[in-house]
Amino acid sequence: MHDLVAITALGGTTPRVDTVAGVTCTENPGVALASVAARLGQEAKAQKALAKLIDASAPDVGQHDGGTIAAFWSGPDQWMIEAPFDSHEDLADQVTSAMGDSASVTEQTDAWTRFDLTGDPLASVLELLCMLDLRKISAGSVARCSIHHVGCFVLCRSPEEFSIYGPRSSAGSLHHAIVTAMRSAL
Known part of the structure; x- marks a missing residue:
């Protein structure tokens, strides 16, 4: 072993x-990370889902916002999501559930x-x-x-x-x- x-x-x-x-x-x-990219034609739906997830407006160009789960803008209709690793080790799965079919989510922690x-x-x-x-x-x-x-x-x-x-x-x-x-x- x-x-x-x-x-x-x-x-x-x-x-x-x-x-x-x-x-x-x-x-x-101690940070869990996941990237989010809105799918074509789903940008408004993705922004709304992201805002609900981070309990704040989806960050605009050059901004970051949120609470325990926060997001920062990384490109057009793209964000990086951050949260404490100890309580959000499965952040990518949580974000995938929250975003539904409006965005593609990728694990980024490591x-x-x-x-x-x-x-x-x-x-x-x-x-x-x-x-x-x-x-x-x-x-x-x-x-x-x-x-x-x-x-x-x-x-x-x-x-x-x-x-x-x-x-x-x-x-x-x-x-x-x-x-x-x-x-x-x-």
């Missing part, structure tokens, strides 16, 4: 936490890694990481950008809290870029 041990995207048994001058980067493996950045001043760190116009970013905003040649989503949860989603296969490179920017900026 095998004794399997779950590991984070960075290869640890516990999430990696790095702090530099008041800014903290925390690896967050495809992405999330790093949470908290503290102040995050703007100086983010300016080194990506080409986002931080004057236009506010709580509830999301942007797709490149960080260290890796396609990522950057969510602004508040001026002192951002989440960065990147491909799990690039977790080490992404983490290195974030920590290097923290050390350079702070």
Whole structure:
């Protein structure tokens, strides 16, 4: 019999936490993810089902919203759904049931890694990481950008809290870029 041990995207048994001058980067493996793409001709029905699922309006371009189950815009009539893994390990199945035949749903949990950045001043760190116009970013905003040649989503949860989603296969490179920017900026 095998004794399997779950590991984070960075290869640890516990999430990696790095702090530099008041800014903290925390690896967050406790998130379940699923992608949703509205089917042709079912866009309005999909938006309505998504709004009911997240108990908020379906996020528009460059936005995220929701409660325990939240969504962020990832493309035209496409969203990424996030929820706590401990209570939503079967998120893709839950989303599939909620969306019915209005959308296609794909499990994404193990495809992405999330790093949470908290503290102040995050703007100086983010300016080194990506080409986002931080004057236009506010709580509830999301942007797709490149960080260290890796396609990522950057969510602004508040001026002192951002989440960065990147491909799990690039977790080490992404983490290195974030920590290097923290050390350079702070």
